[in-house]
Amino acid sequence: MANTATLALEKALKETARDVEEVLEKILSTKSGYEGRLSESMRYATLGGGKRFRPFLVATSAALFSASRLSALRVAAAVELVHCYSLVHDDLPAMDDDDLRRGQPTVHKKFDEATAILAGDALLTLAFEVLADPRTHEDGSIRAEIIAALAVAAGAHGMVGGQMLDLAAETVDLDMEGIAHLQRLKTGALIKFCCEAGAILGTASCETREALLNYAYELGLTFQIADDLLDAEGTIEETGKAVGKDAAAGKATFVSIMGTDRAREQAKIHAKQAIKHLAIFDDAANPLREAATFVAERKS
Numbered sequence: 001m002a003n004t005a006t007l008a009l010e011k012a013l014k015e016t017a018r019d020v021e022e023v024l025e026k027i028l029s030t031k032s033g034y035e036g037r038l039s040e041s042m043r044y045a046t047l048g049g050g051k052r053f054r055p056f057l058v059a060t061s062a063a064l065f066s067a068s069r070l071s072a073l074r075v076a077a078a079v080e081l082v083h084c085y086s087l088v089h090d091d092l093p094a095m096d097d098d099d100l101r102r103g104q105p106t107v108h109k110k111f112d113e114a115t116a117i118l119a120g121d122a123l124l125t126l127a128f129e130v131l132a133d134p135r136t137h138e139d140g141s142i143r144a145e146i147i148a149a150l151a152v153a154a155g156a157h158g159m160v161g162g163q164m165l166d167l168a169a170e171t172v173d174l175d176m177e178g179i180a181h182l183q184r185l186k187t188g189a190l191i192k193f194c195c196e197a198g199a200i201l202g203t204a205s206c207e208t209r210e211a212l213l214n215y216a217y218e219l220g221l222t223f224q225i226a227d228d229l230l231d232a233e234g235t236i237e238e239t240g241k242a243v244g245k246d247a248a249a250g251k252a253t254f255v256s257i258m259g260t261d262r263a264r265e266q267a268k269i270h271a272k273q274a275i276k277h278l279a280i281f282d283d284a285a286n287p288l289r290e291a292a293t294f295v296a297e298r299k300s
Helices: 004-027 034-046 053-063 069-090 113-132 140-154 159-168 176-201 206-233 245-249 254-258 260-276 283-297
Strands: none
Touching: 004 053, 004 069, 004 283, 034 069, 034 113, 053 069, 053 176, 053 283, 069 113, 069 140, 069 159, 069 176, 113 140, 140 159, 140 176, 159 176, 176 206, 176 254, 206 245, 206 254, 206 260, 206 283, 245 254, 254 260, 260 283
16 A cells, blocks of 8 residues: 555646646647648647656746746646657657557657657747746746756757767667766756756755755666666556567666666665755655655556
8 A cells, every 4th residue: 555655746746747737738739721730749749648757846846945836837848848859759760669659659650750750849949938938937037047957958968969879879888887877868867957947946045956956866867777677677558668679779778787686776776865865855855755766666
């Protein structure tokens, strides 16, 4: 039976998912004519699926500093637009070549490759349009800081750079340091931004901001190790996507180097380290503490 903290986390995840879904529904307006197919594919890629874990991190981090819930949800929606764009492009035949995502046909299978590319492009640019809108925050300097931080997290020095390294990992032997660097970019950079965004919205002190960034660093490693374990041991029913692809491609991962048992233990170690970095916060950070444990043990 789930304990009280776990139940509280599940409730918070569901509430954030519901609230950010409402924001995304408004942002992703439907269109007619030739633009209709594009808007349909964008909505298909984004709405009605996923745990919305990254939006949860934004909303929960912002709440630590009593930042506006609406501002946090709009930033969370922008993050989810970026995340969903990355999934659409990652699934393309030129990248990971996946047919399933969240138990449904990927965007390029549901529509076509050209539409999937354009949908991803449109989702990415829409994210920055949302952040630039005064409704996201009345202070233009704060909006600019968030935009700059997301641009770094999503670009060549973050998620996109990590994806490039991930493609190279199929032909180049990476050691543990190389894999950790890859994942700091591909997975960790956006997770780091989610926590940093909450601190920016709440005009947090340097000390509390640094604590959140350190938490996010350890959480990102935990997340990726768990992801590698799911690819090695999970099922399509659990994950909603193809599994066993890393091993089939001969790709170096945390699991391929450490083995499943050691990787699982390492995920728990990183989760505990993440929690330690939250010692500066009171009980308001408990959802973030529980999230670290949840990520280490996740099955989907």
